[in-house]
Amino acid sequence: MMERAESGQKLYTRMRLWEFPDQFVVEPTDGSSGSALAISRADGSMNLIHEVPECSILRVPKIRTIFGVVGVLKLLAGSYLIVITERECVGSYLGHPIYKVASLKILPCDHSLNNSSAEQKKVEAEFSCLLKLAERTPGLYFSYDTNLTLSVQRLNTLGDESKLLPLWRQAEPRFLWNNYLMEALIDNKLDPFLLPVIQGSFHHFQTAIGRDIIDVTLIARRCTRRNGTRMWRRGADSDGYVANFVETEQVVQMNGFMASFVQVRGSIPFLWEQTVDLTYKPKFEILRAEEAPRVVERHFLDLRKKYGNVLAVDLVNKHGGEGRLCENFGNAMQNVASDDIRYLHFDFHRICGHVHFERLSILFEQIEDFLEKNGYLLLNEK
Template sequence: MMERAESGQKLYTSMRLWEFPDQYIIEPTDGSSSSPLSISRIDASMNLIDGVPESNSLRVPKILTIFGVIGMLKLVAGSYLIVIAERERAGSYLGHPIFKVTSLKIFPCDHSLKNSPAEQKRLETEFSRLLNIAESTSGLYFSYDTNLTLSAQRLHDLGDESKLLPLWRQAEPRFLWNNYMLEVLIENKLDPFLLPVVQGSFQNFQAAIGKDIIDVTLFARRCTRRNGTRMWRRGADSDGYVANFVESEQIVQMNGFMASFVQVRGSIPFLWEQIVDLTYKPKFEIVRPEEAPRVLERHFLDLRKKYGTVLAIDLVNKVCTIFHMQSI
């Protein structure tokens, strides 16, 4: 039977961001009657306040409705607040609404940069330009009510106490896209603002089979470790974590029953490299082959720990090879 795993800590679903000359104020507007959050534009320090400061003709703030706080990102000298400016309903996951981020907004907290050395200013300018690309990051999904970083089976296996924890504490770090950016908010114990976000793809649809309605969900979670473009991020590291690891889940629900199928994929779990050239199939070379058995063992031990019995499929060559690994 389908179970609903709900957090005991409710997240703010709608907020108003006030942009004052010296600070940003994030005011919950979802009826929670909670204290606004003040973030300094000088040093990015945070604290809860009693209310939004009064404005006047000399202090007229810009106001933006936001739907979540991604977190804070610190560069060389300044910090940057990243929020969700627009969202759209993407479907339902285990009975909970899922949203897709359609627009991010970045707010600098870099007034202290004025007193920084010239080299720091140059680097900050260069990095902040790259940061602007993040506003168009695709494939970001979130839920205010349930943990999207865990598969249906792992969500089902959570203990009752764990289900009452804030969503960020339940989250699987591998698939928590904004893990690093949440650290400052975690340090300040701002649980209602801590919105876990995953990157990947999500699709949910319904279809009729005779008189029955079947609900199908396809969810791919991209791991945050060793990400990069396919041609330049290859193989595994010394701990067995492979490049561009993705967990894909198919969930089928009908008449109150649910079935979930999970598969994972990633780069070949060795230390290897490949020189990209104009050939159709560039050759790859295993680096430090004496370490290959240890790296491979670590990779599959980690998979077995997280997923149980592993059925591995080798897609390197034209002939498909299948390995059934119950122990290693």
């Protein structure tokens, strides 16, 4: 039976942000009786206060509603408070509403820059301009009640003590987008303000088979290690962490039962890079090829530890420029392949092209035995 993995520490769901000349004050307005959080605009230092400071003619604050504190980022000379100013409910997960971040606001706590050198001010200005891009970060999702960083299976295996921990303490660091941003709040023990956020996608819908109503949820969790845009970030690092690693989970609920199936994807796990230029397919370079077996082994041993048996499906072209990647990957996998780590190449572009996706049935036939043997998670919710 699936128990709701709810934290014993409730998060604030709605707050009022007071922007005073010398400090920001975050006041819970969701009916909670907790203290307000004051953040100095000089250096980003924090403390809890019982009452919002009084206003005056010379001290008129700007006031806005916010729906979460994402965290604080410290740059060269100043700190920056990041808050959620707009949210959109996109469905439910395990009975709890899930929200998409519709708008972020970055608020500088950089009054200390007044005493900085001209060079420091210049560098800080460059960093803060780059930071503004974070306000447009796509695909951020959160929940006040359940942990989106964990799959259903991992939620179901949480111990009773873990379930009572704040959500950020339960979270899987790999998929906690604001892990670093929360450090200052964690240091100040501000659990009710610590809102875990993931980057990826979330889709929830209902459909019917006959008279049965089916709830379907698709969650993609993007790993925070070795992030980067396509082509700019490729391959793995020396520890086996690959670029753009994503865990995707399909959850189906029907007639009191819940089924979960998890798969992961990522860049080919050895050292290689691609130099971006104006060509349609920029050339890539394989780095330190002699290290490929070690890096591949580290990657797959880590996957096996986290997920159990692994089937790696290689989708790159076997010929042309990508052929070298395919060849090196296949050779490295010979040292790793075993009963619980399997490798299969499927030349997706040659077999399916741009339109013949029905030919994926060929791939399914080749992996059917693995899927039947390893199955999926099935829980009785009754």
